[in-house]
Amino acid sequence: MILYIIRRLLSIAVTFFVVSIIVFLMMHAVPGGPFDGNDMPVSEAVRAKLMAKLGLDQPLWVQYLKYMSGVLVLDFGVPYQAPGETVLSLLANAWPPSLLLGGLGVLIGAPLGILLGMAAALRRNTWIDYLASGVATLGLTVPVFVISMLLILVFAVGLNWLPASGWGKPERWILPIATYAAIPLATYARYTRSAMLDTLNRPFVTALRAKGLSERRIIFQHVLRNSAIPMVTVFLPMFIGTATGSIFVEAMFRVPGLGSYFVSSIENRDYPLEMALILMVTVAFCLAYLLSDIAYAWLNPRIRFGEQKR
Amino acid sequence: MSTELNLETELAVPPAARQRSPLYFAWRRFLANKAAVVGGAVLLVLILAAIFAPLFTKTAPDAQAFLTQSLAFPSAEFWFGVDDLGRDFFTRIVYGARVSLTIGFAAAAFSVLIGIPLGALAGYFGGKTDWIIMRIIELFSVVPSLLAAMLLGALTGGGFVTIIVIAALFGWVNVCLLVRAQVKSFREKEFVRAAQALGASPWYIIRRHLVPNSISPIIVGFVLAIPLAMMLEASLSFLGIGVAPPTASWGQMINVGMNFMFFYWHMAVFPTAALAITVLATTLFGDGLRDALDPTLKGR
Numbered sequence: 225m226i227l228y229i230i231r232r233l234l235s236i237a238v239t240f241f242v243v244s245i246i247v248f249l250m251m252h253a254v255p256g257g258p259f260d261g262n263d264m265p266v267s268e269a270v271r272a273k274l275m276a277k278l279g280l281d282q283p284l285w286v287q288y289l290k291y292m293s294g295v296l297v298l299d300f301g302v303p304y305q306a307p308g309e310t311v312l313s314l315l316a317n318a319w320p321p322s323l324l325l326g327g328l329g330v331l332i333g334a335p336l337g338i339l340l341g342m343a344a345a346l347r348r349n350t351w352i353d354y355l356a357s358g359v360a361t362l363g364l365t366v367p368v369f370v371i372s373m374l375l376i377l378v379f380a381v382g383l384n385w386l387p388a389s390g391w392g393k394p395e396r397w398i399l400p401i402a403t404y405a406a407i408p409l410a411t412y413a414r415y416t417r418s419a420m421l422d423t424l425n426r427p428f429v430t431a432l433r434a435k436g437l438s439e440r441r442i443i444f445q446h447v448l449r450n451s452a453i454p455m456v457t458v459f460l461p462m463f464i465g466t467a468t469g470s471i472f473v474e475a476m477f478r479v480p481g482l483g484s485y486f487v488s489s490i491e492n493r494d495y496p497l498e499m500a501l502i503l504m505v506t507v508a509f510c511l512a513y514l515l516s517d518i519a520y521a522w523l524n525p526r527i528r529f530g531e532q533k534r
Numbered sequence: 535m536s537t538e539l540n541l542e543t544e545l546a547v548p549p550a551a552r553q554r555s556p557l558y559f560a561w562r563r564f565l566a567n568k569a570a571v572v573g574g575a576v577l578l579v580l581i582l583a584a585i586f587a588p589l590f591t592k593t594a595p596d597a598q599a600f601l602t603q604s605l606a607f608p609s610a611e612f613w614f615g616v617d618d619l620g621r622d623f624f625t626r627i628v629y630g631a632r633v634s635l636t637i638g639f640a641a642a643a644f645s646v647l648i649g650i651p652l653g654a655l656a657g658y659f660g661g662k663t664d665w666i667i668m669r670i671i672e673l674f675s676v677v678p679s680l681l682a683a684m685l686l687g688a689l690t691g692g693g694f695v696t697i698i699v700i701a702a703l704f705g706w707v708n709v710c711l712l713v714r715a716q717v718k719s720f721r722e723k724e725f726v727r728a729a730q731a732l733g734a735s736p737w738y739i740i741r742r743h744l745v746p747n748s749i750s751p752i753i754v755g756f757v758l759a760i761p762l763a764m765m766l767e768a769s770l771s772f773l774g775i776g777v778a779p780p781t782a783s784w785g786q787m788i789n790v791g792m793n794f795m796f797f798y799w800h801m802a803v804f805p806t807a808a809l810a811i812t813v814l815a816t817t818l819f820g821d822g823l824r825d826a827l828d829p830t831l832k833g834r
Contacts, residue, residue: 247685361814365765365813366809370810373795471773472772498685501681506678
C-alpha cells in the first residue's frame with residue numbers, strides 16, 4: 225500500500241511537470257502579450273522596459289525554469305493585472321466565495337441525491353424512480369449556465385422571490401447554491417440508484433431476509449453500507465470540481481470568486497496567474513483521485529493495489 | 535453450429551419462427567425504451583429542421599431585416615420575437631441548430647477517428663503501448679477540459695473548425711476506453727488466435743476482426759460524444775471565444791439574452807430551451823442506444 229502511494233505520488237509529479245510544460249508553451253504561443261491591450265496603451269519603449277523587468281524578453285526555457293523554481297517553494301509570482309499583490313494573496317481573497325457557494329452546493333446536493341437515489345432504488349418503476357432518472361439526466365446533460373438561466377428566469381424574473389445576482393446578503397447565495405447543487409444531486413441520484421440495485425440483488429440480502437431481519441435494518445445496515453463505496457469515491461473529485469468555482473455560475477450570478485480569473489488571466493495574457501490557476505486545479509484533481517482510490521481500497525478490502533499488476 | 539443441431543431445432547420449432555439477428559433484439563429493446571425513442575424523434579426533427587432551414591425561415595439568419603421592430607415580443611408574424619439587432623429570432627434559433635448539430639456530429643466523428651485506432655492499439659498490444667496511451671488519457675482527465683479549451687481557443691482565435699478540433703481532442707478519450715475494453719476482451723478469443731496462427735498481421739486482425747466486433751461500443755461512443763461537443767461549443771460561445779458573432783450560436787444568444795432577460799424574456803428563454811432540449815434529446819437517444827446494444831451496461 226505504501227509502495228502504491230509512493231508510485232502514485234511520483235506519477236502525479238510527472239503529470240504535474242508535463243502539464244506545466246504544455247500549458248507554459250501553449251500560454252506563450254497565444255499571440256499578443258500582457259501589455260498589448262487597448263485599455264492602457266503604452267509606448268514601445270515603456271513596453272520593452274516592462275517586458276525586461278518581468279523577464280519576458282528572456283528565452284522561454286529560462287522563463288519556465290525561473291517560474292517553476294518559484295513554484296517549488298510555493299511562490300507563484302506577481303499577477304500582471306494586480307502588481308501590488310502576489311498570485312497567492314489574490315487567489316486567497318477570491319477563493320472563499322467560490323468555496324462557500326460551491327462547497328455548500330455539494331454538501332446540500334449530495335445528501336439529497338443519495339436520498340433520491342435510495343428512494344428510486346427501493347420503489348423501482350414508480351413515479352419516484354422516474355422523477356429520479358429525470359432529475360439525474362437533466363442535471364448531468366444540461367450545461368450549468370442553462371440551469372442558472374432557468375433558475376433566474378423562474379425565481380427572479382418570473383416569481384420575483386429572490387435577487388437574480390450579486391453578493392453580500394445570504395439571500396443572494398440561494399440561487400447559485402441551488403445551481404451548484406444540481407450536479408452533485410444528479411450524480412448521486414444516479415450512482416446511488418444503480419449501486420443500491422446491484423446490492424439488493426445479491427444473495428446475502430436474500431439470506432438476511434430469510435433470517436428474519438427487519439427491512440429497515442437490511443437497508444440501512446447492510447445494503448447502504450455495501451453500496452456506499454462508489455458514493456465515497458466520487459465525492460472528492462466532485463468537491464474539487466465544484467469548490468473551485470464555475471466560470472459560468474459566477475458570471476451568471478456576478479459572484480466575486482475564482483471563476484472570473486480563469487477567463488481574465490487568459491484574456492489578459494497574465495502568465496503567472498494563468499499558470500498558478502491551472503497547476504493548482506490539476507494538482508487538486510490528482511490528489512483527489514489518489515485519495516479516493518485509497519479510500520476505495522480501505523473501504524473494500526478485496527482490492528489490493530500492490531497485486532494490481534496483471 | 536453443426537447441421538445436425540440445425541435440423542433438430544427446425545424439427546422442434548415450427549418453421550414460422552425465424553432465427554432473429556442480434557440487431558433485431560437490440561432494435562426491440564430500443565423501441566421499448568420510451569425516453570430514448572422520444573429523444574431520437576426530437577433529434578430527427580432537429581436534424582431535418584437544420585438541413586431544410588432556408589425553406590421555412592423568412593430571412594437569412596444574419597439579415598437585419600426588421601430593425602424597426604427590434605426586440606419585438608413573440609407574435610404570429612415573429613414566432614420567437616425579434617432580437618436586439620432586428621433579426622427574426624425564430625430564424626436564428628433554427629440556424630443555431632445547424633451550428634450546434636454540425637459541430638456535435640463533426641466532433642463526434644473526429645473523436646471516433648482518433649479513439650478507434652488508439653483504443654485498438656492499447657487493447658491489442660497491451661504492455662508498453664497500453665501504458666503510454668493510458669497515461670495520455672490520464673493527462674486529459676486531470677486537466678479541466680474547459681480551461682484547456684479556453685486556452686486552445688485563445689491560441690487559435692476560435693472559430694468553427696477550431697471548436698470541432700478542441701471538442702474532438704477531449705471527446706476521443708471515452709471512445710478510446712470503450713474500444714480498448716472491447717478489443718481486450720476479444721483478443722484471446724479463438725477466431726483471433728486462429729487468424730494469428732494463419733499469419734495475419736496485427737494490423738489486419740485489428741482492421742478485419744477486432745474493430746468490426748467493437749461496432750456497438752463505437753456507435754455508443756459516437757452518439758454520446760455529440761452532446762458533449764455541443765455543450766462545449768455552447769460554453770465557449772457563451773464566454774465569447776467560440777463561434778464568431780454573425781453566425782447564430784445558442785451559447786452566444788444566451789449570453790446576449792442574459793442582458794435583456796428582465797424586459798425581453800424571449801431573448802433568453804428560446805436559446806436556453808433550444809440548447810437544453812437538443813442536448814437532452816441526444817443524450818437520451820445515446821443512453822437508449824447503449825442499453826439496447828449492450829444490455830450488460832444498463833444503468834451505468
